[in-house]
Amino acid sequence: VSIPVPNIEIPHFRHGKKGSGGVGQGEGDPGQPIGKGEDEGDGQGQAGEDPGQHIREAELTIEELAQMLGDELQLPEIKPKGQSTIKAVxxxxxxxxxxxxxxxxxxxxxxxxxxxxxxxxxxxxxxxxxxxxxxxxxxxxxxxxxxLPHANAAVIYIMDVSGSMTDDQKEIVRTESFWIDTWLKSQYDGLQRRYVVHDAVAHEVDEETFYRVRESGGTRISSAYAESKKIIERDFPPADWNIYIFQFSDGDNWGEDNTSCLKTIQDDFLPICNLFCYGQVESPYGSGDYIRELRKVAGKYENLILSNIKDKEAIYESIRTFLGKGR
Structure with a gap:
């Protein structure tokens, strides 16, 4: 990442032509406005041969940006789960x-x-x-x-790509997912990631597809939960892994009873996850009901974190909400 850093010009005096007058000298009446000098143009003209201003660039690595993110958001260092260690030697x-x-x-x-x-x-x-x-x-x-890289952290990103999710909402999800991923990679060596997208049907996809896919259709959150459960059972035994789930949706859950989805979270995910984070983006087409259902049980579980993401400006605070407990 390159950030332009403009040079600061140090103020200094510049002398004009000799004999051209000075303060309180020359022709004119008291109170008369002072206009531009004769030698000053209107800023238009042909390109010249003189050198222009040079802007310095500060180059930062993703690791440095992750540390800056943690410092700015005051994110605590993540505590390992059980007997597992973040780094092994x-x-x-x-x-x-x-x-x-x-x-x-x-x-x-x-x-x-x-x-x-x-x-x-x-x-x-x-x-x-x-x-x-x-x-x-x-x-x-x-x-x-x-x-010795000890890959004991697994992250599952779930994104709603149904028709009610506009491109702006999907961009918010992808931006927040990227920075969450950047922070977690700074905390764990060999972080394992899985990506699930869903409308009425869920699919496991690779990282590139997750950040580029454009779909439409209805919304069934239960399909994403079923696919995530398969991934955990297949790849990540809970006794050996620190598991994180980040779900993003507009809160629409067409044709389903939210009670069954809440039961799946409480029975299958919360007992084994370090964090289950649900971020709801505001969409002009989504109902937004799902976060209200989750709030009914959120007080019972420390590892269930909810965030309402109104726009891109809210991404910053949403990351702090999700990762601020250092779990």
Missing amino acids: KTKYNSIRQTGPDSLRHFKRTYKRALRRLISSSEYNPNRPVVVPTREDERFRSWTEVP
Whole structure:
């Protein structure tokens, strides 16, 4: 990401032509407005040969932007779930050193060093090939700690792509999903992500499709829940994974009883998820009923977070609402 940073011009005095008059000098009456000088144009003309202003660019990596996002929103560091750790370190024996315990002595390297010493000093007798290593010949195995990506966080993004979701609402969802993803990747090594889009029927898609798909049709939220449940059962055992679900919709749930969807959340998702976040974007066509149903049970669960996203300006506060508890 490149951000233009304009240079700050330091104010300084500039002298005019000699003898052209000064403050309180020259022709004119008291109170007469001062107009433009003779040498000043109206800003129009042909291109010249003089250099123009140069704008400096500050380049930032996505990791730096994630840290800035966390600092600005005061997002807490995420706490790992149960016995799992966010980052793992593996001890690997991949080097040799001259000191160490006898249990780590490298016999082959020690023998070669001793043999090389005897041959170079003409002390080696092929008829009596006795090789006795000295302390200087000994070599020992050594280790280094290698960071081991420990992919113990899984995120499922659910987006409503039905006809009631306009392109503006879908753009809001994609923008917020991108920044949520950026923050979570800064907290976990090897973050696993899955994407579900749905209208009346749900589909698991890849990342590129999630950020580009344009669909229409009715809305059945239960289809997205069924597809998400399949993904968790297939790929992410809850005992080993920190699971996050971020659902975005306009609140329309055509032809379905919201009670069954609430039961699915309470029975299948909330007991195993670090967070279940529902963000509702305002659409001129959606009913907006679903968030009102979720509010009836939200007070019972700390990991059920709701956010009403009115427009693009509300994305900022919605991210703080979702991630502000550090779960």
